[in-house]
Amino acid sequence: MNADYIITQVAQQAAMIYENQDPRDRLAFQVGMLQAKIRSLCYLINVTSEQLKQIQLELSKEQA
Numbered sequence: 086m087n088a089d090y091i092i093t094q095v096a097q098q099a100a101m102i103y104e105n106q107d108p109r110d111r112l113a114f115q116v117g118m119l120q121a122k123i124r125s126l127c128y129l130i131n132v133t134s135e136q137l138k139q140i141q142l143e144l145s146k147e148q149a
Contacts, residue, residue, distance in 0.1 A: 091122055 095118045103111035 095119055095122065
């Protein structure tokens, strides 16, 4: 997954849902979707980081 793909997908979704409507509504939708994506990605990063710490701890115990 890369940033450009996410941004493009959200922009396309907003354009489709808010076609022929107020551009401010489209932009508000886009911003909200991008905020949600950022929160989701940060959550995944935090979970992965914790899992890596646990694995490192287990490996260091095995090596001791």
